[in-house]
Every structure is written in structure tokens, then in C-alpha cells.
Amino acid sequence: MLPKTTPDATPAAPAHPGAHPNPLGRLSLDELRRRTSMKWRTYPEDVLPLWVAEMDVPLAEPVARALTDAIALGDTGYPAGTAYAEALAEFAGKRWGWDDFAVERTAIVPDVMLGIVEMLKLVTGPGDPVVVNCPVYPPFYQFVRNMDRTLVEAPLGEDGRLDFAELESAFDRVTEGGRRRAAYLLCNPHNPTGTLHTTAELTTVARLSHTYGIRVVADEIHAPLVSPGARFVPYLTVPGGENAFSLMSASKAWNLAGLKAALAIAGPDAAAELAELPEEVSHGPSHLGILAHTAALRDAGPWLDALLLGLDENRRLLSALLAEHLPSVRYEPSESTYLAWLDCRALPLGDDPASVFLERGRVALNSGIPFGTGGAGHVRLNLATSGELLTEAVRRMARAVG
Numbered sequence: 001m002l003p004k005t006t007p008d009a010t011p012a013a014p015a016h017p018g019a020h021p022n023p024l025g026r027l028s029l030d031e032l033r034r035r036t037s038m039k040w041r042t043y044p045e046d047v048l049p050l051w052v053a054e055m056d057v058p059l060a061e062p063v064a065r066a067l068t069d070a071i072a073l074g075d076t077g078y079p080a081g082t083a084y085a086e087a088l089a090e091f092a093g094k095r096w097g098w099d100d101f102a103v104e105r106t107a108i109v110p111d112v113m114l115g116i117v118e119m120l121k122l123v124t125g126p127g128d129p130v131v132v133n134c135p136v137y138p139p140f141y142q143f144v145r146n147m148d149r150t151l152v153e154a155p156l157g158e159d160g161r162l163d164f165a166e167l168e169s170a171f172d173r174v175t176e177g178g179r180r181r182a183a184y185l186l187c188n189p190h191n192p193t194g195t196l197h198t199t200a201e202l203t204t205v206a207r208l209s210h211t212y213g214i215r216v217v218a219d220e221i222h223a224p225l226v227s228p229g230a231r232f233v234p235y236l237t238v239p240g241g242e243n244a245f246s247l248m249s250a251s252k253a254w255n256l257a258g259l260k261a262a263l264a265i266a267g268p269d270a271a272a273e274l275a276e277l278p279e280e281v282s283h284g285p286s287h288l289g290i291l292a293h294t295a296a297l298r299d300a301g302p303w304l305d306a307l308l309l310g311l312d313e314n315r316r317l318l319s320a321l322l323a324e325h326l327p328s329v330r331y332e333p334s335e336s337t338y339l340a341w342l343d344c345r346a347l348p349l350g351d352d353p354a355s356v357f358l359e360r361g362r363v364a365l366n367s368g369i370p371f372g373t374g375g376a377g378h379v380r381l382n383l384a385t386s387g388e389l390l391t392e393a394v395r396r397m398a399r400a401v402g
């Protein structure tokens with residue numbers, strides 16, 4: 001049985017004076033179970049949830065302050081201005097060396113997925129193909145199909161990296177005959193593998209996209225979630241990326257999915273198309289969401305840095321736990337996201353090990369199957385929790401295997 005209050009519920013001492021404490025592990029299981037969001041309310045109480053991309057962290061203090069100040073003032077109307085884009089521009093310059101980030105080529109959108117839909121509408125029409133790298137975030141399939149585009153898979157390589165032979169073959173197929181417009185929905189960094197695409201890889205993507213006349217829409221929602229020492233490369237900064245769109249948001253890195261807001265960013269050669277975005281799209285994001293996201297990017301960098309260190313610790317812990325309890329599960333710790341993609345094909349659990357872990361182990365992970373081709377036999381585990389809950393989750397998984 002799991003203790004009701006985790007011993008690491010008291011804030012861990014910072015690594016050095018003045019450093020921010022690790023936000024993971026600061027909430028007790030009791031507190032987490034009081035949450036009413038999807039992660040904590042989808043399964044019964046005896047199930048430990050390490051699935052959907054919500055984090056077990058308290059809000060960063062600057063974000064909480066921005067929200068409580070707005071509530072105190074009754075500042076709950078419609079959004080105005082470009083503060084969100086300005087905060088992202090400053091963050092992008094400091095973190096990624098993106099010095100010519102153009103606030104005037106941005107638009108607020110309700111969230112990243114609806115932003116993707118709007119960008120795809122700008123560059124494709126009904127029935128046109130959209131290429132994705134499977135296995136990939138399942139809503140890519142749902143949203144693209146729901147908007148009457150044709151989804152085309154270009155699988156990642158076995159190493160979880162872009163496979164350019166597959167990508168080029170997909171580009172070739174979807175542009176055959178030259179009748180249709182086509183788009184490529186890139187996930188950078190990639191969910192579920194956490195792969196960070198390099199400058200060289202992204203430059204090759206840009207070259208291929210120009211050769212085949214395919215427009216790139218880059219989902220860069222996980223961009224701030226990069227290990228210390230690793231480097232995120234924004235797609236719009238690589239040579240050839242000028243006619244692409246990027247979608248960014250503070251929602252993953254600061255756990256703000258309930259506070260809807262995101263930004264669409266156009267490269268210089270896509271600015272005219274972004275200007276065609278219907279005005280009503282900007283009615284979707286909430287004012288409180290924009291205030292929260294802006295405060296996160298502008299003022300909650302130290303909180304993010306502490307989180308990134310905590311996530312690195314959890315990746316090391318997960319490797320050690322799997323080696324001890326489930327040595328046949330393959331796990332390659334990634335440099336980005338808080339997701340772990342576990343290859344369980346050597347276990348006798350069939351195509352959907354998540355259902356066995358849930359039924360026999362009472363631990364909820366994402367099944368790999370909805371991630372498309374290459375997902376069977378895999379599970380996605382959410383690392384953004386305390387060391388104690390992570391340890392308990394792997395013990396439960398091992399117990400499920402028997």
C-alpha cells in the first residue's frame with residue numbers, strides 16, 4: 001500500500017543556497033488525489049496515474065501570483081495586446097539564441113492543437129495529405145482526420161530519430177501528380193520518444209520540404225523541457241525554415257493545460273498567410289490563460305530550471321528501477337519532455353501492455369497503440385511525479401508481469 005502522505009512532501013532542500021527547490025515531489029498523494037483534472041479522475045482511487053501529460057507539481061509562484069492578482073482585481077475579461085509573444089521572444093532569445101523572433105509574426109490561438117488545425121487550414125484544403133512521424137502524439141491523428149485531411153505516416157527509425165528515407169518516400173507519394181497541396185506536421189521535440197531534432201536534421205527537413213513543395217507546421221510545445229546541457233533548435237531558425245509555422249505554449253513546461261492559450265508563429269515567408277488567419281481564432285484563448293503563460297515565460301525560469309534537474313533525476317531513477325524490476329523493458333532516457341517511451345515487446349503482454357499494467361498492477365500508463373504504427377507493445381510513462389510515486393509505479397508494473 002502506498003502511504004497517504006509522501007515523505008518527500010516537504011520541499012526538498014535546494015542544491016545550493018538561492019536555487020529553487022525541485023517542484024516534483026512537493027505534493028502529497030492526498031493533495032494530488034483531490035485534483036479534479038483528467039489525470040486524477042479518469043481511473044478509480046486504487047490506480048496510480050502516470051499517463052496523460054499533466055505534472056504532479058504545485059504552480060510556479062509567479063504564475064499563481066499573476067492569477068490571484070487578476071482574480072482580486074476582477075481582471076477576467078478578454079485578452080488584449082502582445083505580452084505573451086513578447087515574453088516568448090525574450091525566453092526564446094535567452095534559452096535558444098533565437099534573436100530575431102518577430103512578435104509581429106505571431107497570433108494567439110486557443111491551444112496548440114487548435115493552432116495546428118488553423119495553420120493546416122492556411123496551407124492545405126479538404127482531402128489534402130498531412131505527413132506525421134509515427135509513433136506520435138495520438139491527437140495528431142484525431143485532429144487531422146477530423147478536419148478532413150488525409151493522414152500519411154512516415155515512421156521514425158528504430159533509434160527514434162527522423163528516418164529521411166521514409167520521410168522522402170512519404171513526401172514523394174503525397175505530391176505525386178502535383179495535384180494536391182501537402183503539409184508535414186513535425187513534432188519538435190518528439191512526443192512520445194523525447195527525441196530532440198538537431199540543426200542538421202531540421203535543415204534536411206527544410207531542404208526536402210522545398211524540394212517537394214510541402215509546408216511544415218512544427219509543434220514545439222515541449223521546447224522548454226530540455227535537459228541541462230542539451231539544445232532545442234526552433235524549426236523557424238534553420239536555413240529553409242522561413243516559410244514554416246511553429247506552435248508554442250507554456251502549457252506543458254509549467255503545467256497550464258487548464259489555462260488555455262498558445263502562440264502561432266510564422267516564418268518571414270509565411271507572414272502573409274498568418275495575416276489571413278480569421279479574426280475569430282483569437283477569441284479562443286482565455287485572458288487568464290494568457291496572463292498565466294506570460295508570467296511563466298517571463299518570471300518562472302528558476303522554477304523551470306529546478307524542474308528540469310528533477311526530471312533528469314527521474315530519468316536516472318527510472319533506468320535504475322527498470323534494470324532492477326523489469327530488465328527486459330527497453331528504455332532510452334531522452335533529452336526532452338517528461339515522457340518515457342517504454343518498449344515492452346520482450347514481455348509476454350501482447351500488443352497492449354498498458355491494459356495489463358492497469359488491470360493487474362493498478363497503474364495507468366498510455367497504451368502505445370493510439371500512437372500509430374510502431375506503437376504496439378509500447379507504453380508511455382509520465383515521469384513528472386515524485387521519486388516515490390515513480391518507484392511505486394515500476395513496482396506495480398513488475399507485479400503485473402508476475
Ligand SMILES: Cc1ncc(COP(=O)(O)O)c(C=O)c1O
Nearest residue numbers: 053111112113137191219221251
Ligand atoms: C506534442 C503535443 N502537442 C500538443 C499537445 C496539447 O497541447 P494543447 O493542450 O495546447 O492543445 C500536447 C499535450 O501533451 C503534446 O504533447
